[in-house]
Amino acid sequence: GQSLEQPSEVTAVEGAIVQINCTYQTSGFYGLSWYQQHDGGAPTFLSYNALDGLEETGRFSSFLSRSDSYGYLLLQELQMKDSASYFCARGGDSSYKLIFGSGTRLLVRP
Amino acid sequence: DAGITQSPRHKVTETGTPVTLRCHQTENHRYMYWYRQDPGHGLRLIHYSYGVKDTDKGEVSDGYSVSRSKTEDFLLTLESATSSQTSVYFCAISESGTVNTEAFFGQGTRLTVV
Numbered sequence: 001g002q003s004l005e006q007p008s009e010v011t012a013v014e015g016a017i018v019q020i021n022c023t024y025q026t027s028g029f030y031g032l033s034w035y036q037q038h039d040g041g042a043p044t045f046l047s048y049n050a051l052d053g054l055e056e057t058g059r060f061s062s063f064l065s066r067s068d069s070y071g072y073l074l075l076q077e078l079q080m081k082d083s084a085s086y087f088c089a090r091g092g093d094s095s096y097k098l099i100f101g102s103g104t105r106l107l108v109r110p
Numbered sequence: 111d112a113g114i115t116q117s118p119r120h121k122v123t124e125t126g127t128p129v130t131l132r133c134h135q136t137e138n139h140r141y142m143y144w145y146r147q148d149p150g151h152g153l154r155l156i157h158y159s160y161g162v163k164d165t166d167k168g169e170v171s172d173g174y175s176v177s178r179s180k181t182e183d184f185l186l187t188l189e190s191a192t193s194s195q196t197s198v199y200f201c202a203i204s205e206s207g208t209v210n211t212e213a214f215f216g217q218g219t220r221l222t223v224v
Contacts, residue, residue, distance in 0.1 A: 008150070031209045042200065042215035043153065050210055087152055089209060096141060096160050096207040097168065102152035 004088050004101035011107045012078055020073045020104045022088035030091030032071045034062050035100070038084045046073070046086075075106070083108045112214035113137050116201050122222045129188040131219050133201030135181075139214075141207035142184040144168075144176060146197040147218075153200065159184055160207060191223045 004024045012018040022032065031050040035043040047057050049064035049071060061074040075082055085103045113136030123129050133142060141160055145153040145168075155168030157176040165176050173195060175187045188195055201216040 033209050035213075042217050043202075043213075044215070045212035048210045089213075091209040096166075097155060097158060098143060098202070098204070098207075098209060098213055099155060099169070100145070100153040102150065 004090060004099065006086075006088060006101040006104045008102070009105045009107070011109060013109050014078055014080060016078050017074065017076050018078060018106065020075070020086050020106065022071045022073075022101055024069050024071075024088075024090055026069050029066070029069075032062070032064050033089045034060075034073045035087045035089060036084050037087065037103070043087060078108050080108050080110070082106060112203065114201065114203055114214055114216045116199075116216035116219050118219060119217065120220045122224060123191050125192060125223055126190050129191050129221065131186045131199055131201075131221070133184045133186070133203075133216060135184075135203045137203060137205075137214070138181060139203040139205045140181070141204040142178065143202040143204070143213070144174075144184065144186045145200045145202065146170065146195075147200060148197050156186065156199075188221075191221075193223050195221065196223045197221060 006022050033048040034046040037043040047062040049062050054063045059076045064071040085105050087103045088101045115134045117132045143158040144156040147153050154170045156174050159165045159178040177185045199219045202213045204213045
């Protein structure tokens with residue numbers, strides 16, 4: 001199996017920190033990436049993890065634990081513009097496939 | 111912005127008619143993908159291509175076919191459209207086809223089958 005599981009919705013307050021989790025099935029795992037999609041827009045790449053640990057890119061960080069088949073996206077100092085859907089993605093049974101989770105809708109409140 | 115264009119952007123078609131969506135890129139990327147996006151299902155891979163004339167099925171390929179006769183164009187065809195194929199379709203391109211490489215998405219095609 002290659003599916004990825006994410007919470008459907010998360011709500012947080014402006015200025016806060018939020019974590020969006022992603023669990024995956026281990027067969028043919030090639031790494032985990034994260035994408036952001038605003039309503040009506042196209043997905044855009046945020047980050048990637050091949051190895052265990054934390055990758056930081058500005059206010060966004062992504063973490064991977066291969067032993068736990070688990071990763072998360074951490075958004076700090078939340079801003080209203082961070083309200084969007086966030087998708088984790090993985091390589092498929094051949095590394096050329098790019099398989100996405102069902103997405104987490106983040107709502108940032110004032 | 112990556113040069114990737116989808117056409118048409120919007121289409122309404124009748125059940126049973128054939129429909130072709132086009133994805134055109136100017137980046138010379140080897141890998142191209144077609145996804146559909148429906149509420150609650152995220153992005154589901156329909157078909158992908160790893161080179162000219164080289165394609166393979168994704169998660170939800172039934173009812174869809176693809177062709178890639180040139181590096182820059184990847185066509186998605188619905189042979190006989192059904193209402194269940196009403197969706198937003200996204201094309202994506204990738205230089206290496208691996209998950210660690212950024213995939214660039216087109217702006218999407220909203221298809222309605224009535």
